[in-house]
Amino acid sequence: MYKYDQWDQAMVDARVAEFRDQCQRRLDGKLTEDQFKPLRLMNGLYLQLHAYMLRVAIPYGTLSGTQMRALASIADKFDRKYAHFTTRQNIQYNWIKLEDAGDILADLAKVEMHAIQTSGNCIRNISSDHFAGAAQDEVVDPRPYAELLRQWSSFHPEFSYLPRKFKFAVIASQTDRAAMRLHDIGINIVRNDAGELGAAFYVGGGMGRTPMIAPLVRDFVPLDQLITYAEACLRVYNRYGRRDNKYKARIKILVHELGAEEYTRQVEEEFTLLLAQNIEPPIAELERIRTYFEDPAFEADASEELSRSDPDFAVWTDRNTQPHRQPGYVSAVISLKPVGGIPGDATADQMRLMAELTEQYSFDECRVTHTQNIVLPHVRKADLFALWQKLEAAGLGTPNLDQVGDIIACPGLDYCSLANARSIPIAQRISERFDANGKGDILGELKLKISGCINACGHHHAGHIGILGVDKKGVENYQLSLGGSEAEDTSLGKITGRGFDEEGIVNAVEISVDVYLAQREDGERFLDTYRRIGMEPFKEALYG
Amino acid sequence: MKILTGNDLKTGAVTWWDGSGWSLNVDDAVDAGDETDAIIAREEAARRINAPYAIEAEKTANGVRPAHIKDRIRGLGPTVRLDLTLKPGDPNAVREVI
Amino acid sequence: MVDSAPNTLRFRDDALVSDPAVTLEAFTDQSNALAVRIEPGEDARDLLPHLDRIRLVEVNFPTFGDGRGYSAARVLREAGYAGELRAVGDVLVDQIAYMKRCGFDAFQPDQPLDAGDVENALTRWPDVYQPTTDERVPIWTLRNGGDHG
Numbered sequence A: 001m002y003k004y005d006q007w008d009q010a011m012v013d014a015r016v017a018e019f020r021d022q023c024q025r026r027l028d029g030k031l032t033e034d035q036f037k038p039l040r041l042m043n044g045l046y047l048q049l050h051a052y053m054l055r056v057a058i059p060y061g062t063l064s065g066t067q068m069r070a071l072a073s074i075a076d077k078f079d080r081k082y083a084h085f086t087t088r089q090n091i092q093y094n095w096i097k098l099e100d101a102g103d104i105l106a107d108l109a110k111v112e113m114h115a116i117q118t119s120g121n122c123i124r125n126i127s128s129d130h131f132a133g134a135a136q137d138e139v140v141d142p143r144p145y146a147e148l149l150r151q152w153s154s155f156h157p158e159f160s161y162l163p164r165k166f167k168f169a170v171i172a173s174q175t176d177r178a179a180m181r182l183h184d185i186g187i188n189i190v191r192n193d194a195g196e197l198g199a200a201f202y203v204g205g206g207m208g209r210t211p212m213i214a215p216l217v218r219d220f221v222p223l224d225q226l227i228t229y230a231e232a233c234l235r236v237y238n239r240y241g242r243r244d245n246k247y248k249a250r251i252k253i254l255v256h257e258l259g260a261e262e263y264t265r266q267v268e269e270e271f272t273l274l275l276a277q278n279i280e281p282p283i284a285e286l287e288r289i290r291t292y293f294e295d296p297a298f299e300a301d302a303s304e305e306l307s308r309s310d311p312d313f314a315v316w317t318d319r320n321t322q323p324h325r326q327p328g329y330v331s332a333v334i335s336l337k338p339v340g341g342i343p344g345d346a347t348a349d350q351m352r353l354m355a356e357l358t359e360q361y362s363f364d365e366c367r368v369t370h371t372q373n374i375v376l377p378h379v380r381k382a383d384l385f386a387l388w389q390k391l392e393a394a395g396l397g398t399p400n401l402d403q404v405g406d407i408i409a410c411p412g413l414d415y416c417s418l419a420n421a422r423s424i425p426i427a428q429r430i431s432e433r434f435d436a437n438g439k440g441d442i443l444g445e446l447k448l449k450i451s452g453c454i455n456a457c458g459h460h461h462a463g464h465i466g467i468l469g470v471d472k473k474g475v476e477n478y479q480l481s482l483g484g485s486e487a488e489d490t491s492l493g494k495i496t497g498r499g500f501d502e503e504g505i506v507n508a509v510e511i512s513v514d515v516y517l518a519q520r521e522d523g524e525r526f527l528d529t530y531r532r533i534g535m536e537p538f539k540e541a542l543y544g
Numbered sequence B: 001m002k003i004l005t006g007n008d009l010k011t012g013a014v015t016w017w018d019g020s021g022w023s024l025n026v027d028d029a030v031d032a033g034d035e036t037d038a039i040i041a042r043e044e045a046a047r048r049i050n051a052p053y054a055i056e057a058e059k060t061a062n063g064v065r066p067a068h069i070k071d072r073i074r075g076l077g078p079t080v081r082l083d084l085t086l087k088p089g090d091p092n093a094v095r096e097v098i
Numbered sequence C: 001m002v003d004s005a006p007n008t009l010r011f012r013d014d015a016l017v018s019d020p021a022v023t024l025e026a027f028t029d030q031s032n033a034l035a036v037r038i039e040p041g042e043d044a045r046d047l048l049p050h051l052d053r054i055r056l057v058e059v060n061f062p063t064f065g066d067g068r069g070y071s072a073a074r075v076l077r078e079a080g081y082a083g084e085l086r087a088v089g090d091v092l093v094d095q096i097a098y099m100k101r102c103g104f105d106a107f108q109p110d111q112p113l114d115a116g117d118v119e120n121a122l123t124r125w126p127d128v129y130q131p132t133t134d135e136r137v138p139i140w141t142l143r144n145g146g147d148h149g
Helices: A004-025 A033-041 A066-077 A098-110 A141-153 A223-240 A251-258 A260-275 A283-293 A310-322 A348-361 A381-391 A426-438 A502-518 A526-533 A536-543 B033-045 B069-076 B093-097 C024-029 C044-050 C066-079 C091-103 C115-123
Strands: A043-048 A052-057 A082-085 A092-096 A168-171 A187-191 A199-204 A215-220 A321-323 A329-334 A343-349 A364-370 A374-382 A447-452 A465-472 A475-482 B004-009 B015-016 B049-059 B063-066 C035-038 C058-061 C084-089 C107-109
Touching: A004 A098, A033 A043, A052 A098, A066 A082, A066 A092, A066 A098, A066 A348, A082 A251, A082 A348, A092 A098, A141 A168, A141 A187, A141 A223, A141 A283, A168 A447, A199 A223, A199 A260, A215 A223, A215 A260, A223 A251, A223 A260, A223 A283, A223 C066, A251 A260, A310 A321, A310 A329, A310 A381, A329 A348, A343 A348, A348 A364, A348 A374, A348 A381, A374 A381, A381 C035, A426 A447, A426 A502, A465 A502, A475 A502, A502 A526, A502 A536, A526 A536, B004 B033, B004 B063, B015 B069, B033 B049, B063 B069, B069 B093, C024 C044, C035 C044, C044 C058, C044 C066, C058 C066, C066 C084, C066 C091, C091 C115
Parallel strands: A168 A187, A447 A465, C035 C058, C058 C084, C084 C107
Antiparallel strands: A043 A052, A052 A092, A082 A092, A082 A343, A187 A199, A199 A215, A321 A329, A329 A374, A364 A374, A465 A475, B004 B015, B004 B049, B049 B063
């Protein structure tokens, strides 16, 4: 994984000093809250429902054991001994004090971490495939390109006061494991007919109030024009994105209102002008970054044997491991979704254990997924049993990857001042219901996502089953949607009809699942059956 | 009645105007009546409160109950982590707040 | 720096332009105007045919959160504009460093800036990640065989 050189370190250190100064000026009254707010947001510090919340960046979700351990220390020293992994591969602390912010950032800087641009109207954390470097179907590891974009976007002087937030995802496979087309810019690294690598740019996707799937804007940008093209896309947005209405300010609205063709034309025009400015990094820089993403020292003849004598281990292996391109290895998924637990939360102790396991079993590298789990990308099959035992003992071994119990939920009204309803208790009730009724085991892949408000941080539009919390005259109410997909077959869920109360929505999910179970044909997932039979049978069962 | 709430600038803790200062306990909140704007302006300028705002609430037998569920949750803490709320020992706290 | 008008910060040695800045609309009608002011929603590229006669472009920031002026500055500098480029309005010290990188060489904020804060802002960043017309050598060049020049 990428390691800072002295320049990267100097930039992060300068940022710590800058933010310390800004915090002090706020505390001294030299900055009003209105003046300070965008500055603290650009350092990941929100004022949330109960306290300040700090969102720490985990670039393309990749962490070392040392970094995971440092994140655990911060939870102990400055927060309440736990943290939350997010749907953008970041981590959040919910109980931060403004007066500690400078010290926290300084501790993060010591382990090459930061909270730069994890909020604010600027370019945010760049997400990627959590199986990067291990997946059998990847064209290349997408993360060097994400790293290059990260540096380009950090402290960008022109794009720090955009109309709204801006999110990139970078993948390098046909299978989309990063919800790429639901980002402001999604990039797929592909090969052209000549075998050369380039970037396909999809611009104008997003969820939230008006979910949209990004159209393809350019099918092949040569790698030595990647940054220039991204700059052109951003400049058109900065100049012409709407600023009159916060809810119409994302680039997806601009692309939609101009039409993809006109937006593309404007980008190409800007791109031509920018090419003359020579703002592209030297190709040597990409090559330099790539050296950090070479294969770890895989064992050449690692054993493919995997004992299935322990039935629980067998289940976990079947569900929570992914095939690896290196023989004898798998990627293992650590579930942060225990039955009835808070999705994505981990205690400081669990984080320290995961740090150890990362170092011991995965070449000191782990990943945060956008589905709020943790991946150990490179695990020898020979080590899998020992790993699983340790996970089990720590409550991290739930074998529910992509199953109904692997719920994605935003913090919701329990933590978030933007929320209209609580999402976590719904996740807990559903998780418990499907554990109790035994159906969880026979459903197969079912991606259930819950958002506590229209901002859709829980990605409910992309759920096979999606739940949106709304405020119905001061009482929490929940809308059910079906048929969303975040994968390469991207689709947005459709609302079933009237909303439900807390108990009602849990029942509604079970009713929908029962329709699927009654109607499913060979090998169909919930999503497949829904797409085949349509909404009507579900509506019928839900509303009579 | 109209009560005032906000966050402590330094610590971020949720606080409530109790008539002379800012309390951590929603039950100490007092009716600010017509004075809400004046109090907000004065307290914010003095940095004794951050991001203050006025809300509707009623006085009940048990204390003060904000009109909106969001503010009730602010007054208690996360309903899914009772140990982190202001009433960790009270099994009815969540039900009352919802 | 010349403190020529209240609150003004200027990083040029040439003579101050005393002509009042006209609106973009008026500018396109007047063949002799030297100073123009553009608003966030206006296109700085409308000025490109006239760059050789313009000596001052004011870019208005009605609210500091509206970042269109940063792009306006860069497109003017990229097109070769060498006159004064002045950020006016809700300009705060925490935005000055980025503004300078985008090509602004003068600032006329609504509220006076603290000299110490300005100094801190301008000396904060030892290096930069990305190139602009400010000619600072980006880190990716330095680390691949380039130098500060």
